[in-house]
Amino acid sequence: xxxxxxxxxxxxxxxxxxxxxxxxxxxxxxxxxxxxxxxxxxxxxxxxxxxxxxxxxxxxxxxxxxxxxxxxxxxxxxxxxxxxxxxxxxxxxxxxxxxxxxxxxxxxxxxxxxxxxxxxxxxxxxxxxxxxxxxxxxxxxxxxxxxxxxxxxxxxxxxxxxxxxxxxxxxxxxxxxxxxxxxxxxxxxxxxxxxxxxxxxxxxxxxxxxxxxxxxxxxxxxxxxxxxxxxxxxxxxxxxxxxxxxxxxxxxxxxxxxxxxxxxxxxxxxxxxxxxxxxxxxxxxxxxxxxxxxxxxxxxxxxxxxxxxxxxxxxxxxxxxxxxxxxxxxxxxxxxxxxxxxxxxxxxxxxxxxxxxxxxxxxxxxxxxxxxxxxxxxxxxxxxxxxxxxxxxxxxxxxxxxxx
Amino acid sequence: xxxxxxxxxxxxxxxxxxxxxxxxxxxxxxxxxxxxxxxxxxxxxxxxxxxxxxxxxxxxxxxxxxxxxxxxxxxxxxxxxxxxxxxxxxxxxxxxxxxxxxxxxxxxxxxxxxxxxxxxxxxxxxxxxxxxxxxxxxxxxxxxxxxxxxxxxxxxxxxxxxxxxxxxxxxxxxxxxxxxxxxxxxxxxxxxxxxxxxxxxxxxxxxxxxxxxxxxxxxxxxxxxxx
Numbered sequence: 001x002x003x004x005x006x007x008x009x010x011x012x013x014x015x016x017x018x019x020x021x022x023x024x025x026x027x028x029x030x031x032x033x034x035x036x037x038x039x040x041x042x043x044x045x046x047x048x049x050x051x052x053x054x055x056x057x058x059x060x061x062x063x064x065x066x067x068x069x070x071x072x073x074x075x076x077x078x079x080x081x082x083x084x085x086x087x088x089x090x091x092x093x094x095x096x097x098x099x100x101x102x103x104x105x106x107x108x109x110x111x112x113x114x115x116x117x118x119x120x121x122x123x124x125x126x127x128x129x130x131x132x133x134x135x136x137x138x139x140x141x142x143x144x145x146x147x148x149x150x151x152x153x154x155x156x157x158x159x160x161x162x163x164x165x166x167x168x169x170x171x172x173x174x175x176x177x178x179x180x181x182x183x184x185x186x187x188x189x190x191x192x193x194x195x196x197x198x199x200x201x202x203x204x205x206x207x208x209x210x211x212x213x214x215x216x217x218x219x220x221x222x223x224x225x226x227x228x229x230x231x232x233x234x235x236x237x238x239x240x241x242x243x244x245x246x247x248x249x250x251x252x253x254x255x256x257x258x259x260x261x262x263x264x265x266x267x268x269x270x271x272x273x274x275x276x277x278x279x280x281x282x283x284x285x286x287x288x289x290x291x292x293x294x295x296x297x298x299x300x301x302x303x304x305x306x307x308x309x310x311x312x313x314x315x316x317x318x319x320x321x322x323x324x325x326x327x328x329x330x331x332x333x334x335x336x337x338x339x340x341x342x343x344x345x346x347x348x349x350x351x352x353x354x355x356x357x358x359x360x361x362x363x364x365x366x367x368x369x370x371x372x373x374x375x376x377x378x379x380x381x382x383x384x385x386x387x388x389x390x391x392x393x394x395x396x397x398x399x400x401x402x403x404x
Numbered sequence: 405x406x407x408x409x410x411x412x413x414x415x416x417x418x419x420x421x422x423x424x425x426x427x428x429x430x431x432x433x434x435x436x437x438x439x440x441x442x443x444x445x446x447x448x449x450x451x452x453x454x455x456x457x458x459x460x461x462x463x464x465x466x467x468x469x470x471x472x473x474x475x476x477x478x479x480x481x482x483x484x485x486x487x488x489x490x491x492x493x494x495x496x497x498x499x500x501x502x503x504x505x506x507x508x509x510x511x512x513x514x515x516x517x518x519x520x521x522x523x524x525x526x527x528x529x530x531x532x533x534x535x536x537x538x539x540x541x542x543x544x545x546x547x548x549x550x551x552x553x554x555x556x557x558x559x560x561x562x563x564x565x566x567x568x569x570x571x572x573x574x575x576x577x578x579x580x581x582x583x584x585x586x587x588x589x590x591x592x593x594x595x596x597x598x599x600x601x602x603x604x605x606x607x608x609x610x611x612x613x614x615x616x617x618x619x620x621x622x623x624x625x626x627x628x629x630x631x
Contacts, residue, residue, distance in 0.1 A: 001518050009518075016506055314502045317463060318561075319491020319519040321484045397463045401502065 001324045003331075010332040013304070024300045025340040028380070031290030032344025032373045037351040038286045039369040042279025044362035049271045052199070053264060055191065059228040060134060061238060062267075063087075063245065066260045082220040083259060085207070088128075090244045091226065097244060099237040101229045104130035105207050105221035111214065113157075113203060114176040115167040122163050124177065124203040126210020126221075134225035142171035142186030149185075150206045155213070157182040161190040162200040177205075180213055234263055283369075287376070293340065294380035301333050301388035312392050313400025322393035329392045333385025334378060341377030345370055409472070410568055410600050411437040411460065416469035416479075418455050418623075429455035430466070431623040437602065439568070442595040444611040445604045447620035454573075456620060457604045461494055461571045462486045474568055491519050495562025497591075499574035501554045503546040503561075509533060510542040513561045520565075532560035536590050552583025559590055570594060572603045576610055588613045 001009075014021045065082045083105070090096075091103045108125040125131070132144050140161065149156055157175055159167070164187045167175060174181045182205060191199045205214070207221065228237035238261055245259055246252075305312070312325060320328075348370070352363040418430040429452045437443055447453040458464040459471060462478055465486070471479040478489055490496075495516075503512045513529040522528065533542055536556040546554050555575060562570050572591060576584035592613050595601045603614055611617045619626040 002521075005518050012506065310502070311504060314504070315515070315519075316487065317461070317490060317496050317502075318516040319487050319565075321487040321519075323484065324487075324519060398458050401463075401498070 001320065001328070006324075006328055006331050007335070009328060010335055013308075013332060014335060017304075020300060020303075021336060024296050024336050025343065027293030027296040028290070028337045028340025028377050029293075029344040029347060031286065031293040032341050032377050033347035033351060034286035034289050035283055035373040035376075036345065036348025036365060036370055037355070037363065038282035039279060040348070040352050040363040040365040041355075041361060042275060042282055043366060043369075044364040046272060046275035046279065047364055048362060049275055050268060053268045053271060055136070059231045059234050059237075060136075060264045061226040061228065061234065061241060062262050063224040063226065063241060064260050064262070065222065066258055083222070083224055084220055087245060087248055088221070088224060090248050091224065091241060093244070097237070097240040099229050099233040099240055100226050102130040102133035102225075102227040104128050104134045104225040106131070106223045106225060107207060107210050107215050107221050109215055111177055111203075113163070113167055115169040115173060117168040118166065120163060120166045122160075122201050122203055124157075124205060124210070124214065126205050126207040126214065128207055130225070130227075131204055134227045137191065138189045139186045140189040142184070144186050145204060145206050150208050153208045153212055154206055155180060155182045155209060156185045156205065158186040158188060158204045159184055160188050160198075160200040160202040162198055163203055166201075175203075177203075178214060234265075238263065290373070290376060290380060293377075294337070294384045297333055297336055297381055298384035298388060300336070301329060301385055302391070304332070305329065305388045305392045308392075309395065309400045310402075312395050313397050313402070316395070316397035317401060325395075326389045326393040329389035330382060330385045333388070334381045337377045337381025338374075341374040344377065345374060348373070408439050409436050410439040410441075410474055411435070412470075412472040413459075414470040414472070416459060416466045416471060418452075418459060418464070419467045429623050430459070433469070433623065433625060435618065435625060437600065439600055440595075440598050441616065442592075442601045442614040443603070444614035444617040445602060445620060446606060446608070446611055446617055448606060451620045452623035453604050453606075453620045455623075457571065457573050460569075460602060461496060462489045487519075491516060492565065493568045495559075495565060495567040495570045497555070497558050497562050497570065497572035497575045499577040501546070501551075501558045501578070503554055503557055505546050508543045508545055509538060509549070509557045509560075512546070512557055513564050515561060516565045528564055529560070532564040533557070535563060535594075536560045550583065551579050552586045555579060555583070555587045556590060559587070559594075563594070568600060570599055570601045572601065574605055574607075575603060576605075576607065584610070 063083060085105065088103055088105045091100060104127050106125050106127050108123055110121060111124045112119055112121045127145070128150050129144060129146050132139070144158055145156065157177070159169065164170065169175055169184050171184055171186060173184045175184055188200070226237060226241055228234040241261055246254060246257060249258060251257055315325065349365060352365045355361050355363050413433060413435045416430050416433040417428060420427050420429055433456070445453050445456060459466055462473070466479050469479065470477055473489065474493060478486065481489065510526065510529045510533060513532050514525045517525040517528060530539070530542060533539055536559050538553060538556055538560065541549060541553060546557070549557065575587055575591065579587060588610065591601055591603065601614070603610060605611060
């Protein structure tokens with residue numbers, strides 16, 4: 001039987017059971033659409049994380065205090081010699097750290113800010129003038145914290161643009177933090193980020209003021225941010241910082257270091273690994289629904305073979321070979337999944353268009369997952385069509401004819 | 405072909421089941437049918453005539469013995485080769501008509517032609533329908549036709565491949581007397597045009613349509629009666 005006729009016969013049979021065909025197709029449709037949509041969402045969040053991290057500058061290094069590990073036993077938080085302002089001073093030494101251009105200690109916490117007209121909870125960081133350079137930010141109005149503010153424990157604060165807007169506060173206004181008045185001396189330029197962890201929602205105060213008035217912890221800092229002179233000197237900046245800290249912390253064995261230095265590249269690859277894992281997880285769930293759709297196809301094809309037993313017997317009597325019948329049923333299954341797959345692509349693309357507009361979730365659709373989803377859908381149809389088709393091909397013509 | 409025989413069954417035995425459940429449906433059965441002959445095979449149910457029909461129609465193969473069809477030994481062919489023999493050389497007429505209800509009359513008649521490469525299937529199908537007197541019903545579906553008309557469509561389907569043998573299994577079993585007469589008249593006419601026809605039946609009214617009648621009992625040929 002020619003391929004054209006096989007397809008025609010298949011179409012006629014599928015259209016003869018319209019509701020059944022549509023329901024079976026739906027299973028594949030949703031599977032394919034789910035794969036495309038979830039991979040699209042995963043791709044978009046991965047892109048956005050990558051963009052946000054690279055916007056921080058690739059020559060940024062972050063030093064965090066780590067707990068000491070002695071003979072495999074974690075000493076726990078606080079057991080480590082925390083980072084201190086002495087470390088900051090050491091790292092600022094241009095002699096021993098020629099490749100470090102800026103240093104900024106950071107101690108931060110979530111605090112409530114109260115302005116004359118409003119109040120707003122945000123992340124307040126204690127830092128120094130190096131914060132602006134290491135975070136690659138600029139000031140929009142007013143000034144940033146300077147060395148004098150740090151030295152005099154000045155009660156001044158610089159706000160992110162979102163924070164300033166929410167508080168209805170501008171340069172010169174007073175904002176209360178823990179009942180202590182802080183004067184707003186500057187507002188940062190918007191960095192254009194969005195979603196959770198908005199980089200425009202924050203406040204920065206002098207590190208000394210933060211330690212004394214807000215967080216306590218006399219002279220200790222949570223993190224130290226470093227800027228290398230350029231992206232190419234990041235390696236030597238890393239080595240210099242490591243050397244200086246090992247010396248100031250009196251540590252002989254580098255494996256016993258009580259601090260961790262991470263570069264943006266490391267952060268980037270970690271974040272990418274995380275989003276990739278999430279994407280794979282979501283796509284796997286979607287793939288399972290595709291598999292369930294495939295089982296639906298097999299089920300319907302088995303029903304079809306059983307219902308059409310006498311037709312199969314007749315066709316055999318009239319000269320259809322086992323190969324003819326095998327091909328007939330496999331092609332019917334493949335048509336069901338191909339149609340479901342194509343409609344699934346349409347649905348997936350529609351989801352990719354609607355969701356970002358309706359729910360503020362970015363979706364990035366690339367050709368590869370679309371092609372893979374359709375390919376898998378058709379493969380599912382062929383694989384799950386094989387068993388019913390074999391049943392049809394193997395039916396003995398006499399017995400099949402007798403079935404009514 | 406050395407003789408004019410279309411069909412030669414030589415000591416055909418067909419055994420179903422194994423062990424204690426073993427049943428010989430046909431035992432050492434021999435039969436010869438000449439080309440252009442018309443033959444009625446009669447016998448009560450359980451006599452083995454259905455098995456005989458399956459073997460004659462190449463729907464089943466014998467357990468032992470040989471079946472020569474148009475000079476070819478078809479008793480040892482595989483399923484695909486048997487399908488080709490059925491498609492090219494045998495036209496079937498069944499008791500239940502076996503028409504596909506979703507297809508029009510001419511689409512039903514066209515079916516066997518789909519399993520071989522033939523152009524112009526519609527013209528051949530319409531010719532076959534004309535031969536059974538149904539030219540005015542080509543687009544009717546089986547449900548829109550009477551039983552007799554349905555069986556004539558089935559006969560057209562058997563004719564369309566121009567087969568050497570038309571094998572009719574109880575062709576009037578589901579028909580009233582008038583329709584039966586119609587269908588039998590068509591079969592007789594086809595035989596007069598030179599086609600070999602074998603009718604399997606238990607109905608003594610049907611047998612006289614054939615020029616020769618054989619009786620089957622307990623899987624064996626009982627006697628041969630020339631009409």
